[in-house]
Amino acid sequence: MGFTNLNIWKYSSPQTFYPLAGRMVPWFMGVAVVLGLIGLYIALFAAPTDFQQGDAYRIIFIHVPAAWMSMFTYLVMAFWAGIGLAFNTRLSSMMAHALAPTGALMTFIALWTGAFWGRPTWGAWWVWDARLTSELILLFLYMGYLSLVAAIDDPRRADKASAVLALVGAINVPIIYFSVKWWNTLHQGSSVSITRAPSMASIMLTGMLVMVFAFWAYSIAAALMRVRCEILERERDAAWTRELKKS
C-alpha cells in the first residue's frame, strides 16, 4: 500500500479537499470579478465600433468566452467522470457533478447571446446550422447528465452511469469545434487561432481574452463552491463533517 503515502492522493479524499476548496473559492472569485470588470470596460467603453457590424459585435465579448467554457467544462467534466469510473474515487465523480450545472449555464449563455447576435447580423434568432445545432446538443447532454444523476438513488451507481454518458457525449465537443470547417455554415469561422494571426483588432482581442480568463476563473470558483455542497450532502453522516462546526 505504498501508494497511499504518495502526496498526490492526499487531496483525493473529500475530507482534505473540502477545506482546500473553501480556501480557493475567494481567490478564483476575486480574479473573476477583477478580470470581469476590466473585460467589461474594454468591451463596452474602450473597444471601437466595428466597421461592419456596428455595436452589435460587442456581444462577442461574452459569447465567445461562454462558448469556449461550455466546451472546455464538458471535457473537464468527462475527464473527472472517467477518473471516477476507472479508479472509483468518489471525489472525482463529485467534481464531475459539480461542473455540469456551470457548464450547462455557459452553454445556455452561448446560445442566448448567439441568438441576440444572429438576429441583427443574419436576420434570424436561430438557424439549424451545424455549429448552432451541435451546441444545442451540448446543452441536452448536460441536461441529460444531470437528470441521470438525479434519477438514480444510489450515489455510486449514479456516478458510474452518468460517467458513461459524459464520456460518450464528449465526442460532440470536437464536432462543435470543427463544425465551421466540416460543414458550410452560417456561423463565422474562428476569429482566434493558434496557427495564424487573429482576424480582429488588438484591443478587441485583448478584451475577449480578458473575458475568457474571467469566465474561466468564475467557472472554477462556482464548481468549487458546488463540490463543497456535494461533499457535505454525501458525507453528512461521516465523522469528519460532524467535527466541522466545532473547529
Add this chain to the structure above:
Amino acid sequence: MQWGSVSEFFAMGGYALYVWGAYVVTAVVIGAEVVALVRRGRTLRALVGRSSHAQSD
C-alpha cells in the same frame, strides 16, 4: 472612450435590444447561480452544525 453621451452609450448604435439583451441576461443567470450556491452552502453547513450538536449532547 467611444461614447459622446450616456444616452449614446445605452443606444449602442441602434443595437440596444441585442447588446443589452445579451449582457443583462448573462449577468442575471450568473448572479442567480452565485446566489443559489451561497444559499445551498449555508443551508448545508447549518444542517451539519445541527447534527454535530445532537451528537455532542
